[in-house]
Amino acid sequence: MRFIHTADLHIGARPDAGRPWAQARADAIRHSLERFVDLCNQEAVDLLLIAGDLFHAPPTEAQLKEADYQFKRLAATQVVLIAGNHDYLRPGSAYSEHAFPPHVHLIRSATPESIHFPAWRLDVTGFSYYGEIRRDNPLAGYIPPQNGLRHFLLLHGGDADHVPFNPSDFQAAGWDYIALGHIHKPSLNQAGKAAMPGSPEPLDRTESGSHGYYLGKLEGQSLSLDWRPFSRFSYTELKINVTPDTTLGALENLLKKRMKTDGSEVYRLRLSGRRDPDAPLEAQELLRLGPVSDVLDETRPDYPWEALKERPRQDMVRRVMDLLAPAEEDPEAPVKEKALYYALDALLGSEKKKREVLR
Amino acid sequence: MKLTRCHIYQFGKLKEVLCEFPDGITLIQGKNESGKSTLHTALAALIFGAEKSRGRAAKDSIYRAGLPWQDPQLYGGSLSWEREGRHFTLERDFAKNPPRLNVTEQDEAGSHELPPEQLPWPPSFSPYLYFNTLSFRQQGSAVDGHLAQELRSHIINLQSSGSETIDMGAALTALREKKREQQKQLQPEAESRSRQLMLELTEAQQLSFAGSAADWDEDKARLARQEEEARQLSEERSRLSRELKEGRRLLEERGLLDPEKINKDRERAQVAAQALENYEESYAPSQPSAGLIQLASYLSLPFMLVFFWIVINAIQTHRYPLAALGAVGFFVSLFVSIRFSRKQDAQNALKHNQKVLTQLFEKYAPHYEPEGISEEARELSEYLEKVSETFRYLEDKDEAVKQKTETLSQMMDENQSLGQNLEQNLSRRMEQERWELKVQALRAELDALAPVLENNRRAEEEIKALDLAINTLNSLAANAYSDFGAPLTERASRIFAEITGGRYQGLRVSNRLELFAEQDHQLIAPESLSGGTLEQLYFSFRMAMIQLLWPREPMPLFFDDSFAFYDEERLGSLLEWLHRHYPGQVLLFSCQDREKDLLEEKQIPYHEIVLS
Numbered sequence: 001m002r003f004i005h006t007a008d009l010h011i012g013a014r015p016d017a018g019r020p021w022a023q024a025r026a027d028a029i030r031h032s033l034e035r036f037v038d039l040c041n042q043e044a045v046d047l048l049l050i051a052g053d054l055f056h057a058p059p060t061e062a063q064l065k066e067a068d069y070q071f072k073r074l075a076a077t078q079v080v081l082i083a084g085n086h087d088y089l090r091p092g093s094a095y096s097e098h099a100f101p102p103h104v105h106l107i108r109s110a111t112p113e114s115i116h117f118p119a120w121r122l123d124v125t126g127f128s129y130y131g132e133i134r135r136d137n138p139l140a141g142y143i144p145p146q147n148g149l150r151h152f153l154l155l156h157g158g159d160a161d162h163v164p165f166n167p168s169d170f171q172a173a174g175w176d177y178i179a180l181g182h183i184h185k186p187s188l189n190q191a192g193k194a195a196m197p198g199s200p201e202p203l204d205r206t207e208s209g210s211h212g213y214y215l216g217k218l219e220g221q222s223l224s225l226d227w228r229p230f231s232r233f234s235y236t237e238l239k240i241n242v243t244p245d246t247t248l249g250a251l252e253n254l255l256k257k258r259m260k261t262d263g264s265e266v267y268r269l270r271l272s273g274r275r276d277p278d279a280p281l282e283a284q285e286l287l288r289l290g291p292v293s294d295v296l297d298e299t300r301p302d303y304p305w306e307a308l309k310e311r312p313r314q315d316m317v318r319r320v321m322d323l324l325a326p327a328e329e330d331p332e333a334p335v336k337e338k339a340l341y342y343a344l345d346a347l348l349g350s351e352k353k354k355r356e357v358l359r
Numbered sequence: 360m361k362l363t364r365c366h367i368y369q370f371g372k373l374k375e376v377l378c379e380f381p382d383g384i385t386l387i388q389g390k391n392e393s394g395k396s397t398l399h400t401a402l403a404a405l406i407f408g409a410e411k412s413r414g415r416a417a418k419d420s421i422y423r424a425g426l427p428w429q430d431p432q433l434y435g436g437s438l439s440w441e442r443e444g445r446h447f448t449l450e451r452d453f454a455k456n457p458p459r460l461n462v463t464e465q466d467e468a469g470s471h472e473l474p475p476e477q478l479p480w481p482p483s484f485s486p487y488l489y490f491n492t493l494s495f496r497q498q499g500s501a502v503d504g505h506l507a508q509e510l511r512s513h514i515i516n517l518q519s520s521g522s523e524t525i526d527m528g529a530a531l532t533a534l535r536e537k538k539r540e541q542q543k544q545l546q547p548e549a550e551s552r553s554r555q556l557m558l559e560l561t562e563a564q565q566l567s568f569a570g571s572a573a574d575w576d577e578d579k580a581r582l583a584r585q586e587e588e589a590r591q592l593s594e595e596r597s598r599l600s601r602e603l604k605e606g607r608r609l610l611e612e613r614g615l616l617d618p619e620k621i622n623k624d625r626e627r628a629q630v631a632a633q634a635l636e637n638y639e640e641s642y643a644p645s646q647p648s649a650g651l652i653q654l655a656s657y658l659s660l661p662f663m664l665v666f667f668w669i670v671i672n673a674i675q676t677h678r679y680p681l682a683a684l685g686a687v688g689f690f691v692s693l694f695v696s697i698r699f700s701r702k703q704d705a706q707n708a709l710k711h712n713q714k715v716l717t718q719l720f721e722k723y724a725p726h727y728e729p730e731g732i733s734e735e736a737r738e739l740s741e742y743l744e745k746v747s748e749t750f751r752y753l754e755d756k757d758e759a760v761k762q763k764t765e766t767l768s769q770m771m772d773e774n775q776s777l778g779q780n781l782e783q784n785l786s787r788r789m790e791q792e793r794w795e796l797k798v799q800a801l802r803a804e805l806d807a808l809a810p811v812l813e814n815n816r817r818a819e820e821e822i823k824a825l826d827l828a829i830n831t832l833n834s835l836a837a838n839a840y841s842d843f844g845a846p847l848t849e850r851a852s853r854i855f856a857e858i859t860g861g862r863y864q865g866l867r868v869s870n871r872l873e874l875f876a877e878q879d880h881q882l883i884a885p886e887s888l889s890g891g892t893l894e895q896l897y898f899s900f901r902m903a904m905i906q907l908l909w910p911r912e913p914m915p916l917f918f919d920d921s922f923a924f925y926d927e928e929r930l931g932s933l934l935e936w937l938h939r940h941y942p943g944q945v946l947l948f949s950c951q952d953r954e955k956d957l958l959e960e961k962q963i964p965y966h967e968i969v970l971s
Binding site for chain 2: 014058094316323324334335338341343
C-alpha cells in the first residue's frame with residue numbers, strides 16, 4: 001500500500017502582498033493540490049493523507065468545487081483529510097456541509113473517529129478542528145483498538161494553542177504511523193513512525209529550506225518513508241561576509257552571480273562581518289536587486305578597537321565602551337551592542353568633524 | 360600661555376602699534392579714543408581670526424570693527440606667545456580673502472613654519488570661552504546665556520582626558536538625527552490598524568460562532584416532515600369533504616333532508632311493521648270476513664240482553680236449569696261480543712297502519728303501491744334505518760372534516776412559526792457566513808500588514824538602541840558636569856568671599872549657570888545686587904571657571920575698562936587679589952588713573968604701556 005502524506009497546503013494564502021513575486025507565490029500555492037493529484041496518479045498512490053489546513057481559511061463553495069474537481073481526477077486513490085486550525089469546520093459552514101466524492105473522506109468529528117479500509121486492513125483515525133484554537137488533546141488516553149488492523153493517525157497541531165502533544169506521547173499507543181500537520185518545517189521522529197511533512201510550499205519569507213511531502217510504503221509490518229521535495233518556490237537565506245573594503249557594487253556583482261533569476265527563489269540576505277565605520281554600506285539598496293525579500297545587516301563597525309581601549313579611562317569614548325559593554329547573558333546585549341556602535345559612531349564622527357573644522 | 364608681543368599693522372584706527380607683554384600686571388593706558396578697546400579687539404582678532412561675513416556674527420563684527428580707517432591693504436598683524444617653553448608667532452592678513460594665516464615656531468635653530476591648521480593653542484581656547492571668561496569688557500562681565508551649553512561641552516571634553524576633539528553636542532545631534540530617520544521609517548498607522556484589525560477579528564470570530572446554527576438542520580427536517588403531514592391531512596380532508604358533499608347530494612336528490620323526520624318515519628314504519636306482523640300472525644286470512652264480524656258484534660248485544668233477561672226471569676221463577684242455560688247463552692253472547700269487538704279494533708288498527716304505510720311509501724317510494732303487509736313496512740323501516748345511518752355517517756364525516764380542518768390550521772400555524780424560525784436562523788446563518796468572510800478578509804489584511812509590522816519592530820529596535828546611546832551620552836555628560844559643578848561653585852564662592860571682604864559668604868551656581876550670591880544663608884538674585892557686587896559675583900565665577908578650564912596653564916586676562924561699577928575699595932581688593940592669587944598675565948586697558956593710583960597705593964608691581 002503506497003501513500004502520500006502532506007499537510008498545510010494553505011490553498012488561498014497570498015504571501016508577500018505587494019512584492020513583485022506575490023502573484024507567482026499565490027499561484028504556486030493554489031496549484032499544489034492539482035500537483036498532488038497528478039503525483040498520486042503517476043505514482044499509483046493508494047492513499048492520500050492531508051493532515052489539516054488544506055485551505056488557508058474555512059473554504060468557500062468555489063474553493064470546495066475546485067478541490068472536488070481535482071479529487072475527481074484521482075484514478076485510484078482514496079483521500080483522508082481533517083480540518084486544521086486554519087480551515088476549521090463550523091456547523092452549517094460550506095466545508096461542514098460539503099458532500100465530497102465517495103473516495104474522499106473528511107473526518108468531521110471533533111473527537112477521534114476512524115475510516116476503515118478493509119482492502120488494506122487499515123484504519124485511519126483523526127479528528128477535526130472546530131475553531132482556531134484547541135488546547136485540549138482529545139487523544140489523551142486514546143488507544144487504537146487491538147483488532148488486528150493497522151492504524152494510522154492524522155493529527156494537526158503540536159504547539160500550546162493547537163492540541164499540545166509530544167510525539168513520544170503516542171509511542172506506547174501503538175500507532176503504525178502518525179501523519180502530523182501544522183508545523184511548516186519537515187521533521188521525523190526517531191522511531192520513524194511519526195512525521196511532519198511541513199507545508200509543500202513555503203508560506204512566508206522565514207520558511208526557508210526545502211518543502212515537500214512524505215511518500216510512504218506499507219508492506220506487511222514494515223513501513224518505509226521517503227521524503228520528497230515538492231515546492232516550486234523557495235526562500236533562500238544568503239549569508240554574506242563583509243569586510244571594510246566591500247563595496248555595494250562588489251556585493252551586487254556577487255549576488256547577481258549567486259541568485260537564480262528564473263523566479264523560483266526569493267532571497268533573504270544576511271550580512272555579517274566587519275564594515276567600514278566611516279563609509280557604511282547602503283545595504284538596503286540591495287532590495288532593488290530583484291528577488292530579495294529583506295536584508296538583515298548584522299555587520300559590526302570595524303573600529304580600531306585596540307587603539308580605542310588604549311585611551312585613558314576618563315576618556316568619553318572609553319567610558320561609553322565601558323558603560324555599554326554587554327554583560328554575558330544580558331537579554332539586552334544586542335541592543336547594547338547596537339547602542340555602543342551608534343554612540344561610538346557619533347562620538348568618533350564628531351571628533352573627526354571637529355578635526356576637519358580645525359583645519 | 361603667555362603673550363609676549365604683538366605688532367598691529369593696521370586695525371581700525373590703530374596703525375603700526377607694537378607692544379611687548381611682560382609677566383604680571385600690565386596697565387595699558389591711553390586717553391579716550393586712543394584705541395585701547397581697539398587693541399583689545401585686535402588681539403582677539405589675531406588670536407581667533409576674523410572673516411568677512413562668514414562664520415559667526417561675532418567674528419564678522421570683529422572684522423568690521425577692525426577694518427582699517429586709512430590703508431585697508433595692511434589690515435592685519437602678528438602675535439607672539441610662549442607656551443610650555445616654546446615660542447610661537449602667527450601673522451594674519453585680513454585684507455586677503457580668505458584671510459591669510461601664517462604660524463611659525465622659534466627655537467635655537469631659528470624660525471620654522473607650522474601647518475596653520477595646527478594652531479598650538481591651549482585646549483578649550485575657543486572664542487566663546489575666551490569672551491566669557493578671559494576677556495572682561497566695558498559692558499560688564501555678565502556671562503552669555505549660551506555659556507551653560509558651551510561650557511558643558513567643553514567640560515565634557517576636558518573630562519575626556521583633555522582632548523578637545525569630541526563634540527558631545529554634535530554627537531548627540533547626530534544620534535538624534537539618526538533617531539529621527541528611524542522614526543520616519545516607522546509606520547505607526549500600521550500598528551493602530553493592526554490593533555484595530557485584531558479587535559475586529561476577535562469580534563468577527565465571536566460573531567461567526569455566535570448562536571450555533573446546529574439546530575437548523577433538525578428544524579429544517581422537522582418542517583419538511585410537518586409540511587408533508589399537513590399536505591396529507593389536507594388531501595384527506597378534501598377527499599372526505601368531497602364524499603360528504605356527494606352523500607348529501609344523493610340524499611337531497613331523494614328528498615331525504617331531515618334526519619330527525621326520517622328517524623321518526625323510521626320509527627313509525629317500524630311500529631307499523633310490528634303491528635302488521637302481529638295482526639298477520641293473529642288473524643289469519645281464513646277468518647270471517649269483516650262484515651260477518653261486524654254483524655256478529657252488532658248482534659251479540661241484543662243476545663246478551665235477551666239472555667240476561669232470561670237468566671233474571673228464570674231465577675225469579677226458580678227455573679234454574681233455564682237460568683243456567685240463559686247464563687250460558689249470556690256468556691256465549693258476551694264472548695262473541697268481546698271477540699268480535701276486538702277483531703274490529705284490530706282491523707281498525709290494521710287500516711290505520713296500512714294507511715301510515717301508504718303515506719310513508721308515498722313519501723319515500725311514490726312509485727310503489729304497497730300491499731299493506733308487514734314485510735313492506737319492515738323493508739321500509741330498514742331502508743330508513745340505512746338512510747339514518749347514512750346521515751350519521753355523513754355527520755361523522757362532517758365532524759372529521761371539521762377536526763381535520765382544525766388540526767390542519769394548527770399545523771399550518773406551527774409550520775409557519777417554524778418557518779419563521781428557520782428564516783431567522785437562515786438569516787443568522789447568512790450573517791455568520793458574512794462574518795466568516797469578514798474573518799478571512801481581516802486575516803488577509805493582517806497578513807499583508809505583517810512585513811510592515813516587522814519593519815516597525817526592526818526600526819523600534821534601532822530606536823531603542825539609539826535611545827540607549829543618547830541616554831548613555833547624556834548621563835555621561837551630566838556626570839561630567841556635576842563632577843565639574845561642585846568645585847566650580849566652591850572656588851567661585853571662595854573668591855567671592857575674598858574679594859567682598861567676607862560680606863558675602865559665597866555664591867551658588869544653578870545647572871543653567873544662573874548665579875546667586877549667598878549672604879547670611881540667604882540666596883540673593885543678581886537683580887537684587889548692586890552693580891559693583893554683581894560685577895564681583897561674575898568676576899568670581901569667571902575666575903573659578905578659568906581655574907577649572909586651564910588648571911595647569913595660566914592664561915592671560917583682559918580687562919577692558921571693566922571697573923566702572925567698582926568703588927575704590929572694591930577695585931583695590933580686586934587688584935590685590937589678582938596680584939596675590941592670579942599666576943597669569945593681567946592686561947588692564949584703562950583710560951583713568953584709578954587703577955594706576957590704586958596699584959601704587961597698594962604697592963602692587965606693574966608694567967605700563969601708554970597708547971598715544
